[in-house]
Structures are given as structure tokens and as C-alpha cells.
Amino acid sequence: MIETTIAGSLPKPSWLAEPEKLWAPWRLEGADLVQGQRDAALVWIKHQEDAGIDIVSDGEQFRKHFVHGFLESIEGIDWQRMTTMGIRDNRYEAQVPTVTAAVRRPGSVHGDGARFCRAHTRNKLKVTLPGPMTICDTIADAHYGRRADMAMAFAELLNDEARELEALGVDVIQFDEPAFNAFMADVREWGVDTLNRAIEGLTCKTAVHICYGYGIQQNIDWKATLGSEWRQYEEIFPALNASRVDQVSLECANSRVPLSLIGLLKDKQVLVGAIDVASTDVETPEQVAATLRAALEFVDAERMVACTNCGLAPLSRAVAEGKLKALGAGAALLRAELG
Numbered sequence: 001m002i003e004t005t006i007a008g009s010l011p012k013p014s015w016l017a018e019p020e021k022l023w024a025p026w027r028l029e030g031a032d033l034v035q036g037q038r039d040a041a042l043v044w045i046k047h048q049e050d051a052g053i054d055i056v057s058d059g060e061q062f063r064k065h066f067v068h069g070f071l072e073s074i075e076g077i078d079w080q081r082m083t084t085m086g087i088r089d090n091r092y093e094a095q096v097p098t099v100t101a102a103v104r105r106p107g108s109v110h111g112d113g114a115r116f117c118r119a120h121t122r123n124k125l126k127v128t129l130p131g132p133m134t135i136c137d138t139i140a141d142a143h144y145g146r147r148a149d150m151a152m153a154f155a156e157l158l159n160d161e162a163r164e165l166e167a168l169g170v171d172v173i174q175f176d177e178p179a180f181n182a183f184m185a186d187v188r189e190w191g192v193d194t195l196n197r198a199i200e201g202l203t204c205k206t207a208v209h210i211c212y213g214y215g216i217q218q219n220i221d222w223k224a225t226l227g228s229e230w231r232q233y234e235e236i237f238p239a240l241n242a243s244r245v246d247q248v249s250l251e252c253a254n255s256r257v258p259l260s261l262i263g264l265l266k267d268k269q270v271l272v273g274a275i276d277v278a279s280t281d282v283e284t285p286e287q288v289a290a291t292l293r294a295a296l297e298f299v300d301a302e303r304m305v306a307c308t309n310c311g312l313a314p315l316s317r318a319v320a321e322g323k324l325k326a327l328g329a330g331a332a333l334l335r336a337e338l339g
């Protein structure tokens, strides 16, 4: 009852990349880089276990960027042809590569990292992959012509990758779809179809992470325009509840998302975000327990998983460690209370 997990990313240790900077370049290369990534993953697995996190992850230590970390291994993408594009409905400008031919996955992308983590923890293991819609919002198209078609092509590659990860003993495969929160009509028209294609045939748990983003300035500015109640999820949760995905995330710590929207996910497990990633204040266990307790009005404890609002990557290592401990301790408090 009330398992704990994290949304995905954790800070890179200083030997691996410059701390407190999103998508910082690697400080190592070649075999040293692989060793450094593995060392970093071990550190974070240990911290998660010690904090009482039940479903652990590599904290994205094997990738620089949550989308490009997958795309770097995919054929059909021209990385010399960079395009400046407004992404997440023009919330940010980003330099993105261009799809110039049918996309193809020549081999496993995240298998080595997953195999390494599987060998070093007895806890359940989660691996995150970028969702098809978010990939298509983070890349320029000079081949497919329709975003929905390009997303379906990526969904097929993601499904192959996910099936291999499942065979390696991964317990939860999560698709990160922050774009679901920017293109609500597209989610209903084709986004959920591509998500269903990406998880087709999987028997492990599947999750979709949607969010209001990392605690960076562009997101803080955007959230200030959304009014006193953030009801975006209301437009997509019914479609997600009808999808084949097992778990859906939403942020509940210091957010203006009405908790009643959880009621739209009555057939899903709900990843309740109880850690604010936009603040360097470390929550107390009591605060985490209070956030989870409030959500219990709309989801029973058997379907609730305690989680972070989003990734912890931009924070300092000490703050991220503190937030992991608070999450584990807060969930334990509530479990004890519920007997």
C-alpha cells in the first residue's frame, strides 16, 4: 500500500557533469564516461534504497537530455541540420535536430544502463522513455509531413525498446509526455493512440508522466499565466483513463491542480506528486504525508503511489537527497497512520 517512486531524473554528480545545470555537457568521455555514469547510478540507487523508495530508477545518469538521450541512437535524424523551434506550444525556444528519413532503431538504446541497474538492486526498477508526442515536439520534421504520423513511427521504435527493457527485468516503464499538457486536443485525437502503440504487448507496469515541468524560469512564468486553478488535465484525463496505461502522474505539492481531477482516473494507479521540484526547500515528512492524505479523498490507498512532481535534476545533490528522504519518510508516516 502506497509504494514510493520518483518521476525520473536526479542531479548528475560533479564528476559527471556540472551540477545544478540542466543538460550540462559530460565531463568524461569514452570508457571513462560509461564508468562515471555507472558510478553515478550506483550512488543514486543506494540513496533511493536508503530513503525507502520502493521503485528505483537510474535518475537518468546515462543520458544528458530526456528526449535526445533516446534520439541520439535513432537513424533518420540529421543532427547537423539543427532548427530553432518553439516547443511545448512556444513556451521555450530550442535548437532541435531534423527528421530527414524514415526513423529506425539500429539497436538497444537504454538496455546497457537498465541491465547494470537490474544487477545492483533488488527493489523494483523503473526506466523512463520519452513519449511519442513529446519526441515530436522536440524535433523538426522534414520527412513525415504530419505530426501524428511521425509520432506513430516513433511509437513503434519505443515499443521495441520497451519490450527489450521488460525482458531485462524492468518492472515499470514510464513514458514522459510533458507535451500532453500543451496540446490537449492532439492528445485526444492521436496522442493516446500513439501511447497505446508504445506500450502494446507489455506485461510490466506502464506509466505516463505529464507535468508542468522542471522548476526553471520559463515554467514558473508560464504557470503564473494559468490562473488560480490549473484544470488542463481535465481535458485529457478521461482519454488517459480509457487508455491501456497502468499509471498516470500528477503534481500535487504546491500546485494549483485541483485534487478532484484525480477522480477522473478511477481505473488507474495514480502517481501523486508530493515533492515540489521548483523549490529548494526540503519538505518535512509531515508535509509529504499531508499532501498524500489530501489526495486520499479521491484515490484509495491501494491505487496510490507516492512520487515527486517532476524530475529533481536541476537541484543540488544535497537538496535532492533530502527530498528523497522526505518522500520515503512521509509515505511511511501515512502507511503507519492507515495501519
Ligand code: ZN
Pocket: 007, 178, 209, 210, 211, 212, 213, 214, 309, 310, 311
Ligand atoms: Zn516532469
